[in-house]
Amino acid sequence: xxxxxxxxxxxxxxxxxxxxxxxxxxxxxxxxxxxxxxxxxxxxxxxxxxxxxxxxxxxxxxxxxx
Numbered sequence: 001x002x003x004x005x006x007x008x009x010x011x012x013x014x015x016x017x018x019x020x021x022x023x024x025x026x027x028x029x030x031x032x033x034x035x036x037x038x039x040x041x042x043x044x045x046x047x048x049x050x051x052x053x054x055x056x057x058x059x060x061x062x063x064x065x066x
Contacts, residue, residue, distance in 0.1 A: 004028060 004027040010018050 007018050
C-alpha cells in the first residue's frame with residue numbers, strides 16, 4: 001500500500017485488514033474538511049462555554065448530596 005487511496009479501495013472492496021506504512025496510516029486521519037470541521041466545532045464550543053458559564057461542570061465535579 002502506497003497511498004490513502006489504495007487503503008480506501010481495499011475497504012470498499014470488503015477488506016477488513018490492511019498492512020500499511022506509518023505515513024499512510026497517518027493520512028487516514030488527516031483531511032482538510034475534517035480539520036476545518038474540528039476548528040469550527042472548537043470555536044463554537046468556546047462561545048457556548050462563555051454563554052453557559054457555570055452551568056457546565058467537568059465530569060466528576062459534582063459533589064455528592066448529603
